[in-house]
Amino acid sequence: MSEQRLTVLKxxxxxxxxxxxxxxxxxxxxxxxxxRPGVHITKRSSQLLRGPVTIAVGNSQVAIGHGMxxxxxxxxxxx
Amino acid sequence: MKKILxxxxxxxxxxxxxxxxxxxxxxxxxxxxxxVGYTRGTMKLAEGMAExxxxxxxxxxxxxxxxxxxxxxxxxxxxxxxxxxxxxNLERNLNLTLQLLKKNTPVVVALNLWDEAGHIGITIDEKxxxxxxxxxxxxxxxxxxxxxxxxVRHLSQAxxxxxxxxxxxxxxxxxxxxxxxxxxxxxxxxxxxxxGDATIHPWSGTPIALIILAATFFIIRTVGExxxxxxxxxxxxxxxxxxxxxxxxxxxxxxxxxxxLIGRLTDGHIDFVESLGLLTTGIYVPLAMVLPYVFxxxxxxxxxxxxxxxxxxxxxxxxxxxxxxxxxxxxVPMMLALGCNVPGTLATRILETRKERFISITLMAICVPCxxxxxxxxxxxxxxxxxxxxxxxxxxxxxxxxxxxxLNRLVPGESPEIFVEIPPYRVPYLSGLFKKMWMRIRGxxxxxxPFVILGVLAVNVLYTLGIIDLLGRLTEPIITGILGLPxxxxxxxxxxxxxxxxxxxxxxxLDLAAGxxxxxxxxxxxxxxxxxxxxxxxxELGVRDMLLAMAIMVIASLSVGGLLHLxxx
Numbered sequence: 001m002s003e004q005r006l007t008v009l010k011x012x013x014x015x016x017x018x019x020x021x022x023x024x025x026x027x028x029x030x031x032x033x034x035x036r037p038g039v040h041i042t043k044r045s046s047q048l049l050r051g052p053v054t055i056a057v058g059n060s061q062v063a064i065g066h067g068m069x070x071x072x073x074x075x076x077x078x079x
Numbered sequence: 080m081k082k083i084l085x086x087x088x089x090x091x092x093x094x095x096x097x098x099x100x101x102x103x104x105x106x107x108x109x110x111x112x113x114x115v116g117y118t119r120g121t122m123k124l125a126e127g128m129a130e131x132x133x134x135x136x137x138x139x140x141x142x143x144x145x146x147x148x149x150x151x152x153x154x155x156x157x158x159x160x161x162x163x164x165x166x167x168n169l170e171r172n173l174n175l176t177l178q179l180l181k182k183n184t185p186v187v188v189a190l191n192l193w194d195e196a197g198h199i200g201i202t203i204d205e206k207x208x209x210x211x212x213x214x215x216x217x218x219x220x221x222x223x224x225x226x227x228x229x230x231v232r233h234l235s236q237a238x239x240x241x242x243x244x245x246x247x248x249x250x251x252x253x254x255x256x257x258x259x260x261x262x263x264x265x266x267x268x269x270x271x272x273x274x275g276d277a278t279i280h281p282w283s284g285t286p287i288a289l290i291i292l293a294a295t296f297f298i299i300r301t302v303g304e305x306x307x308x309x310x311x312x313x314x315x316x317x318x319x320x321x322x323x324x325x326x327x328x329x330x331x332x333x334x335x336x337x338x339x340l341i342g343r344l345t346d347g348h349i350d351f352v353e354s355l356g357l358l359t360t361g362i363y364v365p366l367a368m369v370l371p372y373v374f375x376x377x378x379x380x381x382x383x384x385x386x387x388x389x390x391x392x393x394x395x396x397x398x399x400x401x402x403x404x405x406x407x408x409x410x411v412p413m414m415l416a417l418g419c420n421v422p423g424t425l426a427t428r429i430l431e432t433r434k435e436r437f438i439s440i441t442l443m444a445i446c447v448p449c450x451x452x453x454x455x456x457x458x459x460x461x462x463x464x465x466x467x468x469x470x471x472x473x474x475x476x477x478x479x480x481x482x483x484x485x486l487n488r489l490v491p492g493e494s495p496e497i498f499v500e501i502p503p504y505r506v507p508y509l510s511g512l513f514k515k516m517w518m519r520i521r522g523x524x525x526x527x528x529p530f531v532i533l534g535v536l537a538v539n540v541l542y543t544l545g546i547i548d549l550l551g552r553l554t555e556p557i558i559t560g561i562l563g564l565p566x567x568x569x570x571x572x573x574x575x576x577x578x579x580x581x582x583x584x585x586x587x588x589l590d591l592a593a594g595x596x597x598x599x600x601x602x603x604x605x606x607x608x609x610x611x612x613x614x615x616x617x618x619e620l621g622v623r624d625m626l627l628a629m630a631i632m633v634i635a636s637l638s639v640g641g642l643l644h645l646x647x648x
Contacts, residue, residue, distance in 0.1 A: 011280070025143065028143055032139040032141075033171065033500060034171040044279065045281070048281050049398045051398040052397045052407070054279050057171075060500055063390070063393075063394045063397075063497055063498070065397070065498060066496070
């Protein structure tokens, strides 16, 4: 078991959301798009210079700013 | 009158269903947040007329931003809700559905994008879903109209939901429902998906973006020039000009009425740009010089919008946009503003904070010329030398970046991060695309043409009364001293308040050098928005912020114009 922040995860890799290390509003905003603990997500890309991260969740893709993305903790299932 | 609300997540096709139900056409695109205000229309039901409201998209009834607040507020006063659900994303969409079902308002669910769900291997048992939710569920394909009649037929069976679940258990409940009604078959990645990945990876995405933008400009130029050269110019020269010459003779070749309708003849010929008659310049400028480019621009913009490329461009641009206090999505209003600053200004509502909206609107007013103005500048500068147009764009881009950097430092407030759903690539649905183009072009014809004619009339009157001459002498220190333009150019600046395209046209008889044309083009873009844009900007920003923005406009245009004068001469 290893936990990683979404920003650290390599593009193309996936994991299960363990927790969201942020305030109530952030949790609410992510929840509205179906990003919540227990959900499986795949990182699709990240932009240079701390740019946004793109993930696939369910059948949709979401772009998340770097500061928000680093608050998403994932379990990638291997070390 | 019964009030029907169309509600659902962003970008699920509410606006398309709205058009189908009411016959009122609203702009629909393939990215979230196309509908920023709300549109009302009416439809006929068995029991009489009903009002239909196209509500902006929302993911939840527990609002997380301003646009969602509007949607949630409106939700309270509907008699019936059509909940539009994206069938390709059932789980996330049901989150809103389950919240709506607790509202005690009758609901019908439209399971939209039904065809696309099938293509990507998702099958949904809509009968079972109907049973579980306790409200009618109708599969629809809004763009083709499939299922819309069925939907209308089911409106009478709408009822409040009877689904019982605890508030904290919503996602678990959704999970149980989805498990029972949805089947997903494995399939291979489609070409569009691979393309989707390539366009958001920085290494492949940036060159692709440059190619797409360059191709867009090239196509706009080619289509615009082609329409002018092969259609509009021959029409005006071969058909309209002889008619006008005859009318001119009929009016006795001179006199006040002649000068207003036909304008001044050049050696017995009509110069459609310089004659300044209502029936000559007043018609030629909007129809033969501007309309072809407006058409070409909206063709390309609509393709970019409906394919789903714009949000990807927003992601690629995000890091750069943060340097100027905005985030990537601000590229959308900027692109719209290249067509017309008015819809561009309205689209800044997708940005949340005052800081973002102030910066984006100010930068737009100063640095983004509209298609009408650009068409005229291309017409004028194109003859002056190949470098004029790239120079103009380059200068405006540099001002956009440097002013943005400065405003980001000076304007207090926050610039939140980008957080947006990226729609899948879709092959644009042509009839929808052409409908949207027609709406925008009709908007141009209805709103711009009368103003152009009014502008030409005003120029005529101002010249005749000697006002332009007087103002020219008064402002000579600025116009000639700082900007290096002949004092008659003041006429263009005055008319620029009304219409920028007419203003650019007024530069034609001044025999400016290419460098002067560049300066005049830059200053005309920067110094002030046209009156239509001014009104909308004031409404969006408030008087205080607009005054501030205007001060920035004047200072910026004079300093950039003066600097160019020093560099170029």
